[in-house]
Amino acid sequence: MKTPFSYWEDQFFARSWDVIIIGAGLIGMQSARFLLRNHPSLKVLILERGYLPHGASTRNAGFACFGSLSELIAHEEKEGTGPMMDLVRKRYNGLKLLRQTVPDDLMNYEELGGYELFTSADSEAWSDCQKQLTRYNDLMKPLTGLPATYRLVTEQASSFGFNGVTGLIQNQAEGQLDTGKLMHFLWMETTRSGAMILGGAPVQSVQSGVVTLSDGGRFYAGTILVTTNAFTRQLLPSLDVVPGRGQVLVTDPIPGLKVRGAFHYEDGYYYFRDVGGRLLLGGGRNLDFKAEETTDFALTDLVQNRLKHLLKSVILPGKEVTIGYQWSGIMAFGAEKAPIIAEVDRNVWVAVRMSGMGVAIGTGVAKEVTDLMKV
Ligand SMILES: Cc1cc2nc3c(=O)[nH]c(=O)nc-3n(C[C@H](O)[C@H](O)[C@H](O)COP(=O)(O)OP(=O)(O)OC[C@H]3O[C@@H](n4cnc5c(N)ncnc54)[C@H](O)[C@@H]3O)c2cc1C
Missing domain, CATH: 3.50.50.60 (FAD/NAD(P)-binding domain)
Known part of the structure; x- marks a missing residue:
């Protein structure tokens, strides 16, 4: 040729x-x-x-996270304790190795904690997580060395400025970085x-x-x-290997933004964090799994409107915000x-x-x- x-x-x-x-x-x-x-x-x-x-x-969103509780419970139910813990170990040790190969200050790594929030619509998941919290802390202890990796911190929800949050769990060992x-x-x-x-x-x-x-x-x-x-x-x-599109938005800078940390919502299908005084919010694949099973880097009104609705109704209630960036990226999944x-x-x-x-x-x-x- x-x-x-x-x-x-x-x-x-x-x-x-x-x-x-x-x-x-x-x-x-x-x-x-x-x-x-x-x-x-x-x-x-x-x-x-x-x-x-x-x-x-x-x-991506730059979450340095190894597992929010509801996600791990769902994974354990589907694949068993062994595979779930293997993956948690891979994430935890992977993050350790990332930090050994990239200095924290050269990727703005901050260990602000990871959080999972629940509203009245997720009462079943919230109740499951509360029941399993002690067992999961025992499972995580050999890995993180912490007596309580997960803590119930619902009282902190108002300090972040959220609306309608009825439950909040913190994973103390999680962080975020600048992608x-x-x-x-x-x-x-x-x-x-x-x-x-x-x-x-x-x-x-x-x-x-x-x-x-x-x-x-x-x-x-x-x-x-x-x-x-x-x-x-x-x-x-x-x-x-099946593609899964993830859509993201970032607001313009928000004076007095109270959100600090990496947050998961609705079984991890939504996630948000602060970045440079702005809010980054992504997710919504679960609104239409089939449509998001694509390698096309497009945005859809369905997902973007839902993200904007979450901003107004739960994350930044009463704040007028404008959107600075919107993009998508493609993840890979399988059985x-x-x-x-x-x-x-x-x-x-x-x-x-x-x-x-x-x-x-x-x-x-x-x-x-x-x-x-x-x-
Ligand atoms: C919106 C979103 C949010 C996410 N948030 C997080 C998070 O907070 N925390 C987390 O842990 N993970 C997150 N992820 C997942 C994480 O970003 C990915 O798992 C990770 O980046 C995958 O890295 P990779 O190198 O395997 O793949 P990629 O980064 O996709 O790299 C593959 C590369 O191959 C190139 N390529 C593809 N085909 C060809 C070809 N034929 N010829 C030449 N080049 C080719 C592509 O252009 C691409 O640059 C997120 C992902 C998305 C999309």
Whole structure:
């Protein structure tokens, strides 16, 4: 096949790699850093279809969270205590590893606590959580070292300015970070550690040893790692990876904003936090799961109107706010919540399906897959 490359491009840019990583999201870049930390002379190339990463890692909410109570109870009911705790451990340890590899001040990490709030519409979930709180604190103690990871703090609801909140639970060990700062740091550090990142490089197919771009250009490497998360089926259609769009809005600055911390609402389907004196609010996939099962980065009136309604009715009652930003990002789900970390062809590895919690588990996943790859 005719190559779009010149002789020079083909000889030097296309053929000199030990490892090619597809996707410059958090997992792709952390994987490159681990590989180069262990083998500094390795030649590592990251191929990213966007000029910026274009998936979830620059479009998320920046929650450094490992589990709100109602979400863990639902997970335990569905998959059992073992798988639920395995995932909690992956998130908790993943966050620890993230903080060992990115200094707190370079991603504005703040341990303000994670919260779950309940209104009269969630009375069943609220009552379940209260009943299970002591048992969950016992389950979490070996991990967090805290006698009470979860605490009932309903009396604090008014200090945040909420309306109609009948229950509030705090997870003391959770935090939040600045997603943009984190991803900017990772891009700079990945490059500094010796990897080359090529943006505007959409991969069309992957085979053992060869990666083909949509214009027919071919790149060659001994080992290939696919970290395309929600977009993986375009390359590897047999994997159980289903996209899930997440829509977000950020208000303009709000003088006297009382909300501080990372909050979950309605089984975690809504989440909000403060950022730079503004409020970030996202979620609403549960309003129409089928429509949100897409890789299309669009916004819908249904979800955006519901987010605005929540702002007015529960989170910032009586405040006139204007919206500064609205965007969407794409997550990856499947039958199980655990990520897929596997060799799918000879020396072709995948680390995908972060189930909407890649900030938490992503660095651990990158470490795990790069430890398994024989490079
Ligand atoms: C709205 C939203 C809020 C979220 N909030 C949180 C949160 O608060 N806390 C948390 O822990 N997690 C959160 N997440 C999830 C988290 O952001 C993701 O799990 C994580 O970023 C996934 O990282 P990744 O590197 O696997 O995938 P991505 O960041 O999606 O990276 C994959 C990359 O692959 C590239 N790519 C795809 N196909 C190709 C191709 N064919 N060729 C070349 N490049 C390709 C994409 O452009 C993309 O840059 C949220 C996600 C969303 C969408």
